[in-house]
Amino acid sequence: xxxxxxxxxxxxxxxxxxxxFSAQAQTAASPFLQRLDANNDGTVSRxxxxxxxxxxxxxxxxxxxxxxxxDETEWLRDAIMDRATALQARLGSEMRRIDASGxxxxxxxxxxxxxxFFDLADRDxxxxxxxxxxxxxxxxMVGR
Numbered sequence: 001x002x003x004x005x006x007x008x009x010x011x012x013x014x015x016x017x018x019x020x021f022s023a024q025a026q027t028a029a030s031p032f033l034q035r036l037d038a039n040n041d042g043t044v045s046r047x048x049x050x051x052x053x054x055x056x057x058x059x060x061x062x063x064x065x066x067x068x069x070x071d072e073t074e075w076l077r078d079a080i081m082d083r084a085t086a087l088q089a090r091l092g093s094e095m096r097r098i099d100a101s102g103x104x105x106x107x108x109x110x111x112x113x114x115x116x117f118f119d120l121a122d123r124d125x126x127x128x129x130x131x132x133x134x135x136x137x138x139x140x141m142v143g144r
Contacts, residue, residue, distance in 0.1 A: 031142055117141065 036044045036052050060068045060076060098106050098114045121129050121137035129137070 031139070 033044060036048050038048050038051060057068070058064075060072055062072050062075060095106055098110055100110050100113075101107070117137050117140075118129065120140075121133045123133055123136075124130075
């Protein structure tokens with residue numbers, strides 16, 4: 001329960017940190033905040049937070065008995081570890097793709113030259129990201 005509460009608090013802190021109040025953030029709310037904004041008014045009320053926490057509790061209370069017990073906490077730990085393991089594998093795979101020379105190492109040049117997301121976002125091929133192009137790629141990356 002503490003881990004789930006910590007994760008929710010960490011996500012809220014990240015969402016409400018100073019960069020979140022930038023002009024970009026004001027033009028495109030994060031997917032996380034959009035999910036919390038149940039009535040789609042562009043803001044998140046205390047009632048919407050309470051409702052989101054109730055949904056989270058229901059998800060964590062897998063057997064529906066009204067409490068999150070040690071078995072459910074252990075399940076959450078396992079789910080977190082499974083996700084971490086998958087992310088570690090993805091990182092290893094990505095590093096192998098960046099390693100253009102195939103020597104098992106990623107040089108500064110190889111790392112710098114790999115601009116897959118930029119290339120995908122630069123829809124008009126002008127070598128620059130417009131605000132719209134940037135928001136599209138940001139949405140793809142955050143949506144993962």
